[in-house]
Amino acid sequence: MKRKAFPYFTNIFYVAAILAACFLLLFGIGTIIYGTRNYAAQATQDTIIQGRILASAESAALAFDDKKAAHEYIDSLAFSPNVESAAIYDNRGNQFVRYIRAGSGMPPARAPRQAAYIAKDRVRIVVPVTEQGRTLGTVYLERDIEPASRRFLRFGLIAILVSMSAIILGTLAISQRALAMANTELERRAGELSSANTELRVQIEEREKAEAALRQSQKMEAIGQLTGGVAHDFNNLLQIIAGSLGSLRRRSSRWNLGAEATRDFDRFLDSAEEGAKRAAALTRQLLAFSRRQPLEPEPVDANRLVAQMTNLLARTLGETISIETVLASGLWRVLTDPHQLESAVLNLAVNARDAMPEGGKLTIETANTYLDESYVAPFEQLKAGQYVMIAVTDNGLGMDTATLAQAFEPFFTTKAGGHGTGLGLSQVYGFIKQSGGHTKIYSEPGQGTTVKMYLPRTQVEPAVLGEHPIAHETAVAAAGGQTILVVEDEDKVRAASVEMLEELGYLVFEAADGSSALKLLDGRPAIDLLFTDVVLRGGMNGKELADQIRRLVPGVKILYTTGYARNAIVHHGRLDPGVELITKPFSYSQLATKIRAVLEQPGEMPGASSG
Amino acid sequence: MRCSSILRLLLLAPRRVRIARTGICVLAPLFAILDSSSAAAPSLEWAVKAEYLFKLVPFIDWPESAFASPAQPFRLCVVGDDPFDGLLDEAGQGQSAGQHPIAIVRLKNATPDDHCQLMYIAGDQQFVTQSLSAASGFPVLTVTDAQSGDKGIVNFVNVQNHVRFEIDQQAALRNHLNVSSKLLGIALPQTAGHAP
Numbered sequence: 049m050k051r052k053a054f055p056y057f058t059n060i061f062y063v064a065a066i067l068a069a070c071f072l073l074l075f076g077i078g079t080i081i082y083g084t085r086n087y088a089a090q091a092t093q094d095t096i097i098q099g100r101i102l103a104s105a106e107s108a109a110l111a112f113d114d115k116k117a118a119h120e121y122i123d124s125l126a127f128s129p130n131v132e133s134a135a136i137y138d139n140r141g142n143q144f145v146r147y148i149r150a151g152s153g154m155p156p157a158r159a160p161r162q163a164a165y166i167a168k169d170r171v172r173i174v175v176p177v178t179e180q181g182r183t184l185g186t187v188y189l190e191r192d193i194e195p196a197s198r199r200f201l202r203f204g205l206i207a208i209l210v211s212m213s214a215i216i217l218g219t220l221a222i223s224q225r226a227l228a229m230a231n232t233e234l235e236r237r238a239g240e241l242s243s244a245n246t247e248l249r250v251q252i253e254e255r256e257k258a259e260a261a262l263r264q265s266q267k268m269e270a271i272g273q274l275t276g277g278v279a280h281d282f283n284n285l286l287q288i289i290a291g292s293l294g295s296l297r298r299r300s301s302r303w304n305l306g307a308e309a310t311r312d313f314d315r316f317l318d319s320a321e322e323g324a325k326r327a328a329a330l331t332r333q334l335l336a337f338s339r340r341q342p343l344e345p346e347p348v349d350a351n352r353l354v355a356q357m358t359n360l361l362a363r364t365l366g367e368t369i370s371i372e373t374v375l376a377s378g379l380w381r382v383l384t385d386p387h388q389l390e391s392a393v394l395n396l397a398v399n400a401r402d403a404m405p406e407g408g409k410l411t412i413e414t415a416n417t418y419l420d421e422s423y424v425a426p427f428e429q430l431k432a433g434q435y436v437m438i439a440v441t442d443n444g445l446g447m448d449t450a451t452l453a454q455a456f457e458p459f460f461t462t463k464a465g466g467h468g469t470g471l472g473l474s475q476v477y478g479f480i481k482q483s484g485g486h487t488k489i490y491s492e493p494g495q496g497t498t499v500k501m502y503l504p505r506t507q508v509e510p511a512v513l514g515e516h517p518i519a520h521e522t523a524v525a526a527a528g529g530q531t532i533l534v535v536e537d538e539d540k541v542r543a544a545s546v547e548m549l550e551e552l553g554y555l556v557f558e559a560a561d562g563s564s565a566l567k568l569l570d571g572r573p574a575i576d577l578l579f580t581d582v583v584l585r586g587g588m589n590g591k592e593l594a595d596q597i598r599r600l601v602p603g604v605k606i607l608y609t610t611g612y613a614r615n616a617i618v619h620h621g622r623l624d625p626g627v628e629l630i631t632k633p634f635s636y637s638q639l640a641t642k643i644r645a646v647l648e649q650p651g652e653m654p655g656a657s658s659g
Numbered sequence: 660m661r662c663s664s665i666l667r668l669l670l671l672a673p674r675r676v677r678i679a680r681t682g683i684c685v686l687a688p689l690f691a692i693l694d695s696s697s698a699a700a701p702s703l704e705w706a707v708k709a710e711y712l713f714k715l716v717p718f719i720d721w722p723e724s725a726f727a728s729p730a731q732p733f734r735l736c737v738v739g740d741d742p743f744d745g746l747l748d749e750a751g752q753g754q755s756a757g758q759h760p761i762a763i764v765r766l767k768n769a770t771p772d773d774h775c776q777l778m779y780i781a782g783d784q785q786f787v788t789q790s791l792s793a794a795s796g797f798p799v800l801t802v803t804d805a806q807s808g809d810k811g812i813v814n815f816v817n818v819q820n821h822v823r824f825e826i827d828q829q830a831a832l833r834n835h836l837n838v839s840s841k842l843l844g845i846a847l848p849q850t851a852g853h854a855p
Contacts, residue, residue: 104841105841107717107841108718108839108841108842108844108845109841109844109845111714111717111718112711112714112823112824112842112845113707113821113822114823114845117844117845179717179718179839179841180716180717180718180757181717181757182716182717184714
């Protein structure tokens with residue numbers, strides 16, 4: 049509006065100025081014309097007076113036919129530069145004498161009848177020659193209205209007026225143009241300023257978003273550190289509990305308790321083992337969130353994984369919830385831990401079930417997708433590129449914004465006390481992030497919730513895609529008397545492990561840290577297997593110890609154990625090839641199976657000798 | 660040369676005298692003869708003089724005492740033998756002196772009781788002198804045609820075939836007349852004059 053109003057007033061000003069200039073010009077020309085006319089009338093009057101004077105002077109000469117005297121008078125007109133010609137006529141109209149300025153025309157031969165007339169810038173007058181009322185003849189006088197100098201002055205005035213008007217108009221035009229240019233420049237600058245402002249605002253918004261995302265990720269990281277540490281310590285404690293319970297159960301058969309005592313013993317033992325198991329499951333999820341769980345990634349076809357889970361999901365969700373799967377054809381493969389992916393899908397399904405207490409529909413959808421630079425910008429460690437999306441959608445209660453903001457945080461739950469751990473989404477978040485992917489929740493109260501998991505595409509072809517073995521509890525076979533060195537800094541954990549291995553029939557040495565382990569080996573016969581915690585006190589971690597021992601004892605087998613995995617053996621959350629690991633807490637049978645499997649591996653493992 | 664001067668006279672002459680313009684050059688020899696035989700009243704000269712008598716009137720101021728009443732005619736008197744032979748009557752047709760109609764009066768002798776405003780005196784020197792003295796002191800413009808001796812206030816002179824005149828300003832003053840400076844301007848310088 050303002051920008052329009054300004055030129056509007058300017059236009060009025062310029063129109064007024066142009067009108068004023070035109071008016072000035074017309075007024076000037078009018079004045080000159082009026083002046084000229086006025087001057088002509090004045091000149092006529094002057095000429096008549098001049099004629100009368102001449103007539104008066106000539107009366108006697110005319111009356112008495114004295115041409116000599118008449119010439120004396122009429123020739124004195126030479127002093128009047130405007131007079132072109134003059135003549136005296138007698139009563140009968142005959143020319144008596146005449147005067148002609150050099151270069152001028154002849155006066156009429158006979159007396160003209162008109163008293164005064166103007167033609168071709170000449171005024172011509174005829175006045176009677178009288179003496180005391182008696183007419184003696186006529187005088188004719190012809191005069192230039194305007195002397196040349198005066199005409200030049202007049203035309204000069206017009207020229208000055210015209211040029212002044214032209215200068216005014218020219219100045220106006222120039223200033224108008226300058227103003228227009230200034231206006232354009234101003235508009236351009238305003239535009240630039242505006243766009244710069246917009247850009248700045250966008251940048252500020254992006255920065256705020258990025259900062260919020262960073263804050264969120266830092267918070268999650270901090271919580272992850274905390275939960276990871278807690279879970280690690282917890283796992284050690286659970287290992288002690290579970291190991292002790294296992295030993296108790298195995299030895300109880302040798303005790304002769306009464307029937308009632310045996311029943312009670314078994315009942316309490318079952319209860320304790322069940323509690324330890326649930327605690328172990330919890331700590332696994334905590335580790336998953338903190339991205340400290342060791343992943344065993346392999347190329348996975350998400351479609352196939354989802355399809356295989358359908359039965360399990362149907363059992364878990366119950367009859368009131370229908371399951372629909374929308375699986376994209378030609379879905380890319382992803383490199384991930386299939387067990388963890390199953391857990392993630394299951395966790396989401398359980399959350400969906402809890403969000404639909406009246407029943408509803410669960411949709412699992414897969415798709416190939418691309419995350420571009422602008423999408424990944426606010427997220428640390430997320431790279432633009434091709435991703436496989438797995439979306440789990442329910443049409444349940446949904447979440448409000450405040451709930452959404454905290455959804456991924458561990459132990460955050462909207463479920464009634466005792467109905468949820470608050471770790472389901474945390475596991476999904478941690479696992480997907482550990483796999484180099486991204487999780488996104490869309491939810492609205494009353495509309496339902498969609499959780500989208502993005503996992504990066506892999507070009508690695510799957511070796512064998514078979515049934516994934518889910519924790520086989522195999523019968524424990526007796527061991528073949530091999531020698532095992534157990535290195536563990538937690539005394540009670542080490543004691544539990546040693547007890548288990550001895551029960552399994554292995555010859556067991558133990559050490560609390562790396563240096564004492566090496567000292568122990570000094571001068572001793574070769575051991576068959578090193579069973580070490582990844583994290584050790586005293587400056588040497590499990591991997592460094594394993595490397596040293598491997599040099600001393602070629603062909604030795606290595607099995608790591610950990611409350612959680614660290615970079616020593618887990619790179620980017622994935623185990624190095626050929627590295628064997630059993631995570632705490634482990635059961636007697638799990639340990640037995642794992643030890644047997646490692647010991648039975650043929651010879652030197654590829655890659656194990658390196659660094 | 661002579662033809663052209665006659666022509667000039669002819670142009671100034673009254674309509675009747677002008678004759679037919681086409682016949683001017685045919686008449687020229689006749690004028691030449693007349694011209695050479697002294698001033699024996701050639702009609703053209705007298706026609707000019709008759710006209711001049713009337714033309715003098717506007718250039719002269721008469722005192723109010725010259726007229727008894729505004730309606731009184733202006734008396735133009737010819738004293739002695741009338742030399743104009745009717746030309747005067749012809750020239751005076753339709754003429755007036757201001758408000759006053761002009762009456763042409765012919766007198767044998769000039770007397771103070773004539774009440775003339777203009778008196779043309781024709782006669783010999785003695786007659787002229789007598790007439791002038793009779794008019795002296797009265798508001799009368801005396802006109803003579805004298806070549807010597809006493810002359811009137813206005814005295815006609817022939818100069819190169821042109822009728823010119825002398826003016827005696829002192830005589831005019833004596834007769835209470837005021838002569839226009841314009842008339843004085845074209846008058847011939849005075850050759851001789853006699854105070855009465």
